Every structure is written in structure tokens, then in C-alpha cells.
Amino acid sequence: MLKVLDSAVxxxxxxxxxxxxxxxxxxxxxxxxxxxxxxxxxxxxGLVPHLDLDLSELEHEFHRLSRKLHPDRFAxxxxxxxxxxxxxxxxxxxxxxxxxxxxxxxxxxxxLHGAAIGEEHSGKDRKDPSRVPADLLExxxxxxxxxxxxxxARKMGETDAELQASLEQAKRKFDGLMDEVxxxxxxxxxxxxxxxxxxxxxxxxxxxxxxxxxRYLNNLVRDVTETLGA
Amino acid sequence: MAxxxxxxxxxxxxxxxxxxxxxxxxxxxxxxxxxxxGDVMRLQIRVNPETQxxxxxxxxxxGCGSAIASSSLATEWIKGRKVEDALAIKNTDIVKELxxxxxxxxxxxxxxxxxxxxxxxxxxxxxxxxxxxxxAAAQ
Numbered sequence: 001m002l003k004v005l006d007s008a009v010x011x012x013x014x015x016x017x018x019x020x021x022x023x024x025x026x027x028x029x030x031x032x033x034x035x036x037x038x039x040x041x042x043x044x045x046g047l048v049p050h051l052d053l054d055l056s057e058l059e060h061e062f063h064r065l066s067r068k069l070h071p072d073r074f075a076x077x078x079x080x081x082x083x084x085x086x087x088x089x090x091x092x093x094x095x096x097x098x099x100x101x102x103x104x105x106x107x108x109x110x111x112l113h114g115a116a117i118g119e120e121h122s123g124k125d126r127k128d129p130s131r132v133p134a135d136l137l138e139x140x141x142x143x144x145x146x147x148x149x150x151x152x153a154r155k156m157g158e159t160d161a162e163l164q165a166s167l168e169q170a171k172r173k174f175d176g177l178m179d180e181v182x183x184x185x186x187x188x189x190x191x192x193x194x195x196x197x198x199x200x201x202x203x204x205x206x207x208x209x210x211x212x213x214x215r216y217l218n219n220l221v222r223d224v225t226e227t228l229g230a
Numbered sequence: 231m232a233x234x235x236x237x238x239x240x241x242x243x244x245x246x247x248x249x250x251x252x253x254x255x256x257x258x259x260x261x262x263x264x265x266x267x268g269d270v271m272r273l274q275i276r277v278n279p280e281t282q283x284x285x286x287x288x289x290x291x292x293g294c295g296s297a298i299a300s301s302s303l304a305t306e307w308i309k310g311r312k313v314e315d316a317l318a319i320k321n322t323d324i325v326k327e328l329x330x331x332x333x334x335x336x337x338x339x340x341x342x343x344x345x346x347x348x349x350x351x352x353x354x355x356x357x358x359x360x361x362x363x364x365x366a367a368a369q
Contacts, residue, residue, distance in 0.1 A: 137263045140270045144292040219268035 014080075025065060025088050033069070033077075036087045040112055041095035049109055051189035055100060062096045103214070106185060106207055109192075113200075115208050136216055143170050143220060147227050154227075164228070171224045174217050181214045233295050234329035240299035245306050248288040250274040258352025260344045264336055269293030271301050273344035275308065275316075277352055282313050289344070296334040300324050300341035313349055 010019040016030035023043035027034055042049045045061050069092060074085040098104045146167055153160050185207060192203040233241070250257045256276050263270045269292065276286040287305035291298045303324055308316040324330070324338035352358075 137261050137270055140263065140268075141261060141272055141290075141292070144270060145290075148292075216263070216268050 044095040050193045237299040240302040241295040244302040258348040260347025262343045296337040304341040
């Protein structure tokens with residue numbers, strides 16, 4: 001669960017009483033374990049929020065912190081330290097799982113900046129036409145029709161080679177479109193990471209639209225794969 | 231989450247599923263989608279050119295039960311109405327009729343968009359001046 005405390009707020013270490021930034025898992029002064037810090041998942045790894053992450057560095061840091069936090073190391077520690085090692089480990093795992101996966105990471109960062117993503121979006125700003133991938137609708141609809149036909153034929157024990165070929169072609173096409181979206185998303189990562197406030201706002205908008213498009217494509221590819229594999 | 235009886239009724243017995251001839255000048259087609267859940271909805275109307283009454287309405291929706299029920303209800307409501315009267319249907323009317331929960335409100339928005347898009351398409355084909363609202367929805 002994400003805490004939304006301000007990570008810049010200094011807290012006094014429970015052990016040595018020296019003030020430290022709340023985002024840290026261990027006191028920089030006395031090295032003692034700290035209660036689960038506020039702030040975001042990036043700050044757990046000592047990172048500022050950004051999208052073009054070095055994954056091998058992230059993994060390396062994850063393993064290092066995991067070892068340091070491991071409950072076995074706190075077997076003889078005080079009760080509250082034992083609890084913190086469990087809680088910090090859970091937080092670290094959540095943070096790592098979210099940040100290492102590109103789409104989750106992007107969605108997470110956008111949510112941190114107030115974007116409404118996916119199902120949580122209430123439909124209030126649906127009048128914004130940029131949210132609907134209009135060029136896709138026609139194809140999405142056609143493909144759904146073909147999928148329905150294919151399933152109906154299957155039920156009757158028939159196989160339609162032509163339909164099958166057409167679906168396989170569609171799948172390749174949508175896979176390709178998905179690659180394009182991922183490529184565009186990476187370009188927006190850079191724009192966000194390196195941009196000023198204005199460029200960031202533009203990149204955020206673009207990423208929300210790309211993620212919508214991606215969700216569409218992802219559902220389609222899933223449905224086609226399911227139907228073809230049935 | 232449980233669907234209301236009205237949703238289940240429309241889902242099990244959807245009214246007016248089907249296709250109208252897209253190329254006919256009397257037919258308007260609205261194709262809309264909801265990026266939130268990947269739903270896609272096509273709603274078509276056939277308008278009597280003399281009376282401007284929507285004589286036929288058909289839909290085809292790929293999506294969840296609420297999306298299907300919303301479009302089914304929408305076709306039921308617009309049939310027999312004059313074009314301008316059909317535009318008066320609001321998504322909140324659909325929400326009320328189907329008792330849609332907050333997370334499914336976007337399904338009703340989609341149905342309203344589909345009505346507007348279909349009417350917008352018909353108006354474009356027939357050179358009818360567009361109202362401000364339907365211009366926005368038809369794009």
C-alpha cells in the first residue's frame with residue numbers, strides 16, 4: 001500500500017534521535033532499521049521519480065536491501081524492529097514489483113501525478129476525444145465480429161481455415177501495433193524524465209492516451225490468442 | 231458486484247441486436263469505445279426522411295453486461311422518437327433505469343455517445359446542420 005506522506009519531511013531516528021529524511025529504510029547515522037517510510041516507491045530505492053530506469057541497478061539494489069531487511073537478521077532484535085523488518089520487506093517487494101515492470105511503473109508514476117488510469121477513471125472526462133483511440137475502433141469492432149464467428153463455428157465443431165488465417169494475421173498486426181505503442185511510450189519516458197513542467201504535462205497526457213490504446217490492444221491480443229488456442 | 235435485474239434482463243434478452251445497411255442515406259452509424267475497459271459499441275439508426283422519426287435502431291456491443299444492457303436500453307428508448315428528441319436522452323437516465331453502480335457509469339456514457347455519434351453521422355449524410363453537442367460527439 002502506497003503511503004502518501006511527504007518524503008521530504010525529516011523524522012528523528014527512533015534509536016539515535018538524529019533527524020533523517022523519512023524515505024530511508026535504515027538510519028544513515030546509526031544504520032538501525034526504520035519503520036516503513038512515507039514517500040513513494042522510487043524513494044524506497046533512493047531514486048527520484050523517473051521512467052527510464054536502469055533495471056539491473058534496480059535489481060541489484062533490491063537484492064541488497066532485501067538481504068539487509070531479511071527477518072532472519074532480526075531474530076534477536078527488539079519486537080518493533082522485527083515488525084519493521086517484515087513491514088519494510090513487504091514495502092520493498094511491492095515497490096520492486098511495481099517499478100521493474102515498465103507498464104506498471106508508468107501507470108504508477110502517472111497516478112502519483114494525479115492521472116486517472118484504467119478502471120478507476122469515472123468517465124467524467126470522457127468528452128475529451130483524445131482519450132478514445134478512434135482510428136482503432138473500426139478494426140477492433142471487425143476483429144470482435146470475426147472472433148465471435150470463430151467461436152460460433154468452433155461450437156458447431158467446424159473449423160474455418162480462412163477465418164483462422166485472418167485472425168492470425170490480425171494477431172500479428174496487433175502485436176506489431178503494441179510494439180509501436182511500447183516504442184512511443186519509451187520516447188515519452190525520456191520526454192518526461194528530461195523535460196520541464198510543461199514538457200512533463202504534455203508527456204503525461206501522451207502516456208495516458210498510449211496506455212489506453214495499449215489496454216485496447218492487449219485485450220484484443222488476449223482474446224485472439226485465447227480463441228486461436230481453444 | 232451483482233448486476234441489477236434490469237441489467238440481467240437486457241443482457242439475457244438484448245433488444246435490437248443487429249446491423250443496418252451502413253451505406254443507406256437513411257442510416258446513421260455510431261461507433262464508440264471505452265478505453266477504460268476496451269469495450270466497443272456500434273449503434274445504428276434508420277430515420278424516416280419525411281418525419282425525422284427513428285424507425286429502427288440496432289446495436290452490437292462487445293463488452294461487459296452493463297455495456298450491453300446500456301446499449302440495448304438505448305435502442306429501445308430512441309426507437310419511435312424524433313431525432314432531436316433522441317438527443318435529449320442522457321446517460322444519467324440510463325444509470326437510473328438500470329441501477330448502474332458508480333464503476334459502471336462509463337458504460338452509460340458510452341451508450342449516450344453512441345446515440346449522438348449515430349445521429350451525427352446521419353445528419354452529416356443528410357446535410358442537416360449539426361448542433362454543437364453532436365458535432366463534438368460525432369468526431
